[in-house]
Amino acid sequence: MMRSVSRVLAPLVNGATRGFAAETFAARAGEPVQAINETNRGPSGIINVPTRLLMGPGPANAHPRVLAAQTLPLLGHMHPPFLKIMDEIQGGLRYLMQTDSKYTLMVSGTGHAGMEACIANLVEPGDKVMVGVSGIWGERVADMSRRFRGNVIELQAQLGSTLSYTTLKENLLQHKPAVLFLCQGESSTGTHQSLAGLSEICKQTNTLLLVDTVCSLGGVPLFADAWCVDAIYSGSQKCLSGPPGAAPLFFSQKAMDKMQRRKEVPATYNLDLNLIGDYWGWFGKRFYHHTGPVSTFYAMREAMALVAEEGLENMWRRHNEMHHQLWDGLKSLGLQPFVENDADRLSTVNTIKVPEGVDAMALIKNAMDKYDLEIAGGLGPTAGKVFRIGVMGFNAKPQNMALVVEAFKDGLKQQGKLKA
Amino acid sequence: MMRSVSRVLAPLVNGATRGFAAETFAARAGEPVQAINETNRGPSGIINVPTRLLMGPGPANAHPRVLAAQTLPLLGHMHPPFLKIMDEIQGGLRYLMQTDSKYTLMVSGTGHAGMEACIANLVEPGDKVMVGVSGIWGERVADMSRRFRGNVIELQAQLGSTLSYTTLKENLLQHKPAVLFLCQGESSTGTHQSLAGLSEICKQTNTLLLVDTVCSLGGVPLFADAWCVDAIYSGSQKCLSGPPGAAPLFFSQKAMDKMQRRKEVPATYNLDLNLIGDYWGWFGKRFYHHTGPVSTFYAMREAMALVAEEGLENMWRRHNEMHHQLWDGLKSLGLQPFVENDADRLSTVNTIKVPEGVDAMALIKNAMDKYDLEIAGGLGPTAGKVFRIGVMGFNAKPQNMALVVEAFKDGLKQQGKLKA
Incomplete structure (x- = not known):
């Protein structure tokens, strides 16, 4: 389909009288229509994509039914009928997050857009934002909060563990921040931050509790209303078995009140939730704000249906069981968790210590070359120190856990590192 | 699939010893695991979407091959292999925009995200931004530019026409703005802004020329390099026959230099182009910034292949021919263009005057009910005054023009308004 020969079009006569080329192509008067540059013409042929089992920290493989929905007109x-699909997504998110709040929606963007939507709208210039940092997501939220002119206080957890209730309580009482950020599932370190007891203190200090659930939503328990969480963002391509490109959001009435009381509009129009909320019908009548990603929302409607059909209790149990099956296998090979304390360990993204003397890159490459299987390395503070295995959504099933263990076994064996 | 009965889970014993429920579901110690609220459980069943011919201002129907790509794993x-797909998209955009610039990519979001990416990165606090307003897109860019603390100067075109070279020249020379925004195809009014002669003045005033091509890219001539355009954003769901959810971008070296010289980072992390550029390989090595919308990028790779296969010259000609076929039919019914001057009229989004005494909503409803055909009304300054018909991408073909004309004929006939 590539042609290397340039076609020279008749040059356009300047001024009011338009030449033939302009008429033919609807160019405007005076705009020089000229030879088309064929250098970059492409791509050619039909797209071809290898089939891989994505067992890293995400995207996980999407459910085939979810992908199929994207072929609909x-x-x-x-x-x-599209607004009805959006309504169904909102309902599904309420179930998934265990809330009766009106304020759920999918951001038309990736998890990062969801994160930024929360920060841009909840943080006003000068607000104290307390950020729990247990890996790169806390670091990113701190960065974003500074960009939106928040006054950031970082609470650093020890690498591979989470922030204790005592630390959080002391700091909340001392600083009384407007917003507290915690990452329920920190995919860079494989830690699971407990939210226990925080709602009481946040009420006392008038702090909004914002939680990152990108890699944990649908995989581990979360009760937005009962736990008095004020804002949640998540991702579509992890435990929800969807494609990346939509970010679940939730806000409490208290969070909504703060957004509506803002002294100035957020810097972002694209993620201004008072306007996006209008598109999703939060305030009654629906107004155009932007063009939702239609195919992706079809997919996420199906993802929500899968959640409803399986049921949250079954989903949480399945993720937990697969996590244990994975570790039973990994431990039998002598592999050890990076997160030492059981209570800090995340079930959906698992971090595995790279054993002394093992070439992690070679093991990862072997898994991909031989099994079309993704095993991921570390990220940010864990780079070079861990392997990461996702136990998420459609991929959280016994055959995949077995294959991951097999791939580790094969990789260690090749390097002469298998402890018998 | 809906169940109304709540299941009460064993409550969790607070403290270090975790109860059965916590173990089963991987809840953290102290987090109250409780009855699951089944009220919002849903949606149920498989998604069902009607088939419609989308002849409004967009989205247009996506090409089936483009939609099919979204089912790939x-x-x-x-x-x-995914980075290679991104490279192919970049190449395709270079051809489409007629540039050899390294700096093309797709923003992981909708057209609004593309617009905001340009404004957030090109505009520094205090910069003079001259905004050509010929409909709602100029208004929106003005709004966004203020949010990113630009000093906005609006140039208002007369409704249904465009800004003249003389007006633009005089204002550029007077204000010497850092950025000039123009909307090549203004979908709310159906006008086509000429860019003729502007590059010379912009060079003189050291102004970056930013152009909205959301509904025009691929449908009308554009030569980014030859016309010395500095920045372009577009949409995926118009003349490119893709789904919404990705926004083509282009920058000249001059625009890139300004972005790299910024005194402070933009307020947005999500759309910080120095970081997104790293994901797309603008500066060599590739770094993770966010998770691209994988299915949508598959779709857009196919959309780029369709452009390359048809060839720009053929695409431009086809859109122009269909525009004329449409108007031959509409004029035979006595309908008149809202844009009176031929030279201002856009071929990809056509605005049609609502004739005196015609009930526009009834005509639109008849087209949808009888033919599953979308005819759109006006937007912003044209609300209630016009019908809008898109002649874009996969939909720009003779049978669709014929059906649109037929639907107008039928609608006018029903209202006794057909001029014989």
Whole structure:
């Protein structure tokens, strides 16, 4: 399909009288229509994608039914049948997050857009933002909060563990921040931050509790209302078995009140939740704000249906069981968790210490070359120190745990590092 | 699949010893695991979407091959075969925009995200931003530019026409703005802004020329390099026959230099182009910034292949021919263009005057009910005054023009308004 020969178009006569080329192509008067540059013409042929089992920290493989929904014909972004699909997504998110709040939606963007939507709208210039840092997501939230002119206080957890209730309590009482950020599932370190007891203190200090659940939502318990969480963002491509490109959001009434009381609009129009909320019908009538990603929302409607059909209790149990099956296998090979304390260990993204003398990159490469299987390395503070295995969504099933263990076994064996 | 009965889980014993429920579901110590709220459980069943012909201002129907690509298995967002797909998209955009610039990519978001990426990165606090307003897109860019603390000067075009070379020249010379924004295709009014002659003045005033091509890219001529355009954003769901959810971007070296010389980082992390550029390999090595929308990028790779296969010259000609076929039919019914001057009229989004005494909503409803055909009303300054018909991408073909004309004929006939 590539052609290397340039086609020279008739040059356009300047001024009011337009030449042939302009008429033909609807160019405007005076705009020089000229030879088309064919250098970059491409790509050619049909797209071809290898089939891989994505057992890293995400994306996990999407459910085939979810992918199939993306072939359905597009609807207009304001057509009633599409608005109904958006309503179904909102309902599904309420169930998934265990809330009766009106304020759920999917951001038309990736998990990072969800994170930024929360920060940009909840943080006003000068607000104290206390950020729990147990890996790169805390670091990123701190960075974003500074960009939106928050006054950031970072609480650093020890690498591979989480922040204790006592530390959080002391700091909350001392600083009384407007927002407290915690990462429930920290995919860079494999830690699971407990939210126990925080709602009481946050009420006392008038602090909004913002929680990152990108890699944990649907995989581990979360009760947004009962735990008095004020804001949640998540990702579509982890435990929810969707493609990346949509970010679940939730806000409590208290968080919504703060957003509506803002002295100035957020710097971002694209993620201004008072306007996006209008598109999702938070305040009654629906108004155009942007064109939702129609295919991706079809996919996420199906992802929500899968959650409803399986049921949260079954989902949480399945993720936990697969996590244990994985570790039973890994421990039988002599591998050890990076997160030493059981109570800090995340079930959906698992960090595995790279044993002394093992070439992690070679093991990862072997798994991909031989089994089309993704095993991931570390990220940020864990780079070079760990392997990461996702136990998420459609991929959280016995055959995949077995293959991951097999791939580790094979990789260690090749390096003569298998403890018999 | 909906169940109304709540299941009460064993409550968790507080403290270090975790109860049965916590073990089963991997809840953290002290977090109250409780009855699951089944109220919002849903949605149920398989998604069902009506088939409609989307002849409004977009989304247009996506090409089936483009939609089909979205069923392919996900790849990791940093896997080499996925990075290759991103490279192919970049190449395709270079051809489409007629540039050899390194700096093309797709923003992981909708057209609004593309617009905001340009503003957030090109505009520094205090910069003079001259915004050509010929409809709602100029208004929106003005709003965004203020949010990012630009000093906005609006140039208002007369409704249904565009800004003249003389007006633009005089204002550029007077204000010497850092950025000039123009909307090549203004979908709210159906106008086509000429860019003729502007590069000379912009060079003189050291102004970056930023152009909205959301509904025009691929449909009308654009030569980014030859016309010395500095920045372009576009949409995926118009003339490119893709789903919404990705926004083509382009920057000249001059625009890139300004972004790299910024005194402070932009307020947005999510759309910080120095970081997103790293993901797309603008500066050599590739770094993780966010997880690209994998399925949507598959789709856009196919959309780029369709452009390359048809060829720009053929695409431009086809859009122009269909525009004329449409108007031949509409004029035979006595309908008149809202944009009176031929030279201002956009071929990809067509605005049609609502004739005196015609009930526009009834005509639109008839087209949808009888033909599953979308005819759109006005937006912003044209609300209630016009019908809007898109002639874009996969939909720009003779049978669709014929059906649109037929639907107008039928609608007018029903209202006794057909001029014989």
